[in-house]
Amino acid sequence: MKDSARLFEFQAVNEDTVKRMFAAFDPKASITYILPLMKGMSTSNYAVRTEGGNKYVLRIYPDNNDHMRTETTAYQYAKARIRTPEIFFFDDSKQIVPFSYLIMVFIEGSTLGDFIAGNEGCPDYVMHRIGSSLALLHQTEYPHMALLDEHLQIAEQLEPFASQYYTLLNGLAGTHIQASTKEK
The missing domain is CATH 3.30.200.20 (Phosphorylase Kinase; domain 1)
Incomplete structure (x- = not known):
């Protein structure tokens, strides 16, 4: 991309x-x-x-x-x-x-993408901090994959995760990556 x-x-x-x-x-x-x-x-x-x-x-x-x-x-x-x-x-x-x-x-600094590119990867300590923060955010469990509304309530149920791969790769998201990447 x-x-x-x-x-x-x-x-x-x-x-x-x-x-x-x-x-x-x-x-x-x-x-x-x-x-x-x-x-x-x-x-x-x-x-x-x-x-x-x-x-x-x-x-x-x-x-x-x-x-x-x-x-x-x-x-x-x-x-x-x-x-x-x-x-x-x-x-x-x-x-x-x-x-x-x-x-x-406005928060001064570089984006995560720029940080990763500048460091030729992402150090383990950064990944751990990101993962820890995401774990704190994802304390709420939903019964199935879904899109949420502005109140973080289920607005639309999504297809199972495994089949989303095919839907996304064959849709708008797939147009932004190379065919060889989609195949992998």
Whole structure:
């Protein structure tokens, strides 16, 4: 998979649109800096700095994969168990712009993908920390594989995990990997 591969088109917004989106969160905010963060695969993200030096992520959700409410609920659920980025504001009314978006704290650092590429792999201690955090998050058991709604309740039951391999590899996910990888 190429670094530039995206599942959903990047939503380009201009400075005026970003200011209107932020005004719903903080009408007094004076934006001094807007930078597109192109590494995402589905959401469109921007680093935004305000006059006071605060730095935020503006995350815009694609219309055909709008999971903002589910993601926001998942962060709230996770916050009781692990450190999570603080979400300051979210809007799915589509009154300001025709898509859902949220504003959250910007955390300085590199992505996990960049860390792995820079270290030619992932050290065991990092994998252990990730696994420990995931174990804390997955304390809730569901009777079967399912998609969850914004309240983390079952919204749609999924096919058994083993058959998902074939569905995913022959669907949208499979279009993003090479045929030899799918075969393996």
